[in-house]
Amino acid sequence: MAIPSPKPRVELPDHAPHVLVVDDDRRVRELLTRFLAEQGFRVTAAADVPEARARSQSFVFDALVLDVMMPGENGFDYARQVRETSRVPILMLTARSNSNDRVMGLEIGADDYLPKPFEPRELILRLNNIIKRGVPTGPVRTPGGEVSFGPFTYKIDRGELRRDDESVKISEREREILTMLAEARGGNVERDALAGGWAGERTIDVQINRLRRKTEVDPANPIYLQTVRGVGYRLAVD
CATH class of the missing domain: 1.10.10.10 (Winged helix-like DNA-binding domain superfamily/Winged helix DNA-binding domain)
Incomplete structure (x- = not known):
C-alpha cells in the first residue's frame, strides 16, 4: 500500500464524513488516518475491538474500516456485533484475499471488502460508495433547508x-x-x-x-x- 507524501494539514468542516479505522498495525493506522484526512474525512483510529467499542460511545460514525486479523476479537466479530444494532456502512480491510473470507464478511453484513495491499484511490472510491449507499437508521426525514x-x-x-x-x-x-x-x-x-x-x-x-x-x-x-x-x-x- 503506497500512501502519497504528506500534504499541508487542512481544517476539515464539521459535516465531513467521520470514519472509524480499526487496525492493530500502528503503521497502517497512522497511514490510513493521514491519507483519509487529506481526502476530506474526519478519522478516529482504534488498535483493537475494545478500543473501537469505547470510541463508539463518544462518536457517531459515517463508516467503519475494519481489519479482520486482530488479536482477541477480530474484525468479523466486531462487524457481527455492530450489525445487531446499526446499519452503519462497513468496509472490511484485510490481508486475507480468498473468496471464503470475502463471502463471510458480506454474509455478516459488511458493505464491501478490500484486500491488502490496495490502491489508496480504490479505498477512497469504495468508501465513498458505501457511504452514499448507506441507509438511514432513523425515521423518514426531509434533508436540507x-x-x-x-x-x-x-x-x-x-x-x-x-x-x-x-x-x-x-x-x-x-x-x-x-x-x-x-x-x-x-x-x-x-x-x-x-x-x-x-x-x-x-x-x-x-x-x-x-x-x-x-x-x-x-x-x-x-x-x-x-x-x-x-x-x-x-x-x-x-
Whole structure:
C-alpha cells in the first residue's frame, strides 16, 4: 500500500464524513488516518475491538474500516456485533484475499471488502460508495433547508444554529443530534436512532441537556426540545 507524501494539514468542516479505522498495525493506522484526512474525512483510529467499542460511545460514525486479523476479537466479530444494532456502512480491510473470507464478511453484513495491499484511490472510491449507499437508521426525514423554533433557526445543510442574527456555538455531537431532530420536521426521533447504534442512553441525555441549556429559557421545562416518553425526543419546530 503506497500512501502519497504528506500534504499541508487542512481544517476539515464539521459535516465531513467521520470514519472509524480499526487496525492493530500502528503503521497502517497512522497511514490510513493521514491519507483519509487529506481526502476530506474526519478519522478516529482504534488498535483493537475494545478500543473501537469505547470510541463508539463518544462518536457517531459515517463508516467503519475494519481489519479482520486482530488479536482477541477480530474484525468479523466486531462487524457481527455492530450489525445487531446499526446499519452503519462497513468496509472490511484485510490481508486475507480468498473468496471464503470475502463471502463471510458480506454474509455478516459488511458493505464491501478490500484486500491488502490496495490502491489508496480504490479505498477512497469504495468508501465513498458505501457511504452514499448507506441507509438511514432513523425515521423518514426531509434533508436540507432550515427549521425555526422560537428565536432560533437551524440550517440543516450547514449545521448552523442561530439565535436571531447571532451564531450559537454547538459541538459536533450536538450538531449531529440537532440535524436528526430538524430533519424529522417536528416528528418523534427514537433514542436508538439518535444513538446511531453506538452511544448509550445516558450519553444521549447528556447531549440533549447541553442543547437545552443553549436553546431553552428554562432547561428543566423545555418548550422546543421535548421528551417523548417511551420513545425519544422531538423538536417543536414552527
